[in-house]
Amino acid sequence: MIFSNYNVVKNQLGLKLQLDTSHIKKMSLQSMNYLQNTLTRQEWLDRTYKKSRSTRALRLAKAALSSLDSFCFEKYGKDSAIILAKLRDNPGDQIYIFLNNYVSSMDSKSPKTRHTYFGLIKSFLRTQGIKTDRDDVKEFVKLPTIIKVRRKPLTKEIIKKLLDNSKEQRKALYLTLLSSGMRLGEALSLRKRDFDFTKNPALITIPASYTKTRESRETFVSSEALALVIELVKNKADSDLVFARINDNDKAVQNEESIFQKLRRRCNFMEKYEESGRFIVNIHAFRAYFHTMASRINGTEYANALDGHTSYLGQYYRLSLEERSEMYKKLEPYLLIYGDTVEHTNTLKDQLQIRNEEVSKLTELIIEMKVNLDKREKEFENIRSELEKLKQWRQISEKYELIKS
Numbered sequence: 001m002i003f004s005n006y007n008v009v010k011n012q013l014g015l016k017l018q019l020d021t022s023h024i025k026k027m028s029l030q031s032m033n034y035l036q037n038t039l040t041r042q043e044w045l046d047r048t049y050k051k052s053r054s055t056r057a058l059r060l061a062k063a064a065l066s067s068l069d070s071f072c073f074e075k076y077g078k079d080s081a082i083i084l085a086k087l088r089d090n091p092g093d094q095i096y097i098f099l100n101n102y103v104s105s106m107d108s109k110s111p112k113t114r115h116t117y118f119g120l121i122k123s124f125l126r127t128q129g130i131k132t133d134r135d136d137v138k139e140f141v142k143l144p145t146i147i148k149v150r151r152k153p154l155t156k157e158i159i160k161k162l163l164d165n166s167k168e169q170r171k172a173l174y175l176t177l178l179s180s181g182m183r184l185g186e187a188l189s190l191r192k193r194d195f196d197f198t199k200n201p202a203l204i205t206i207p208a209s210y211t212k213t214r215e216s217r218e219t220f221v222s223s224e225a226l227a228l229v230i231e232l233v234k235n236k237a238d239s240d241l242v243f244a245r246i247n248d249n250d251k252a253v254q255n256e257e258s259i260f261q262k263l264r265r266r267c268n269f270m271e272k273y274e275e276s277g278r279f280i281v282n283i284h285a286f287r288a289y290f291h292t293m294a295s296r297i298n299g300t301e302y303a304n305a306l307d308g309h310t311s312y313l314g315q316y317y318r319l320s321l322e323e324r325s326e327m328y329k330k331l332e333p334y335l336l337i338y339g340d341t342v343e344h345t346n347t348l349k350d351q352l353q354i355r356n357e358e359v360s361k362l363t364e365l366i367i368e369m370k371v372n373l374d375k376r377e378k379e380f381e382n383i384r385s386e387l388e389k390l391k392q393w394r395q396i397s398e399k400y401e402l403i404k405s
Helices: 002-037 041-052 055-076 080-089 094-104 111-126 134-140 156-164 168-180 184-188 223-233 249-266 285-298 300-307 310-316 321-335 342-404
Strands: 203-206 217-220
Touching (some): 055 080, 055 094, 055 111, 055 249, 080 094, 094 111, 094 134, 156 168, 168 184, 168 217, 168 223, 168 285, 168 321, 184 249, 217 321, 285 300
């Protein structure tokens, strides 16, 4: 009986040792995998941008990393890389204490920002070999409650004031944004060749490389915006950028956001949402204005399609270009800022027609001048040929006189 119990205990101990050994081996393998799958900061930022195709998401990711660095230095007096290495080597409850302290350190930021930064840092930690359990996060990390705020729409009065205090290039950009549904980065990627001015309404093709979905798409622009765009591109080559001055799209977006901040200050539109701390009047609100009007006139699905949401594009592109154009014409009067009626739209179109006729006349004149120039060149060529013949005859005559004498 004693030996029997001894054998049972021995077997149990042996099993436990085997389990402990296998657990250690598993942990070692996991550690090796973590090391193999670890990304550098720049690699993680690049992956974040490629996944979102959003310059704003990239800036948030950089800001989250910066907040993590500040927290580690202020709380522990050490570089974040050292702290993360310790958390990776000693997995357990410490990670949740660390994350909870990190969230608490951001008490000056809005609840939404804290949630955003926390989600980004969790994503970064996974690439550093530090995984978290969803249930444990809920239990040990205290995140603030996000209060959903109903966004205040821009009014025409606000938009007019912004436009009236902007230069012509900015006016063209802002009117294009609020009448096309494009994202700021998409609009800044446009080149002259992406506009088809022969269509009515004017058609814009957004390059796939700058859309969030990585698929090219088409939208339209109002006659009000078009009048300014035509002036903007008249001396540009087909390959020239229309609104941006630099090829770096990320920097172009940052430049425009900086310019808009100064414009907002000049116009004294400094009111913020209390819950989020974000400005009510911002450059991305132009796109929201378009969405509101498009939803109201042609329905939410139509608005989402022109905004570039993938799940709505298939159905939208089943319509012919003519049908899509007619839907936009129905919407266009509601997108006009300086004119509230269809008559105003027609006036602008008449002005554009006059411009087109002037261009046609100039083109005909240039062709006529070229034809006349070709004729003159032929006449000069004939005169030159006759002079050459006379010269030859003169030489022959001089030789003859010499022989004769």
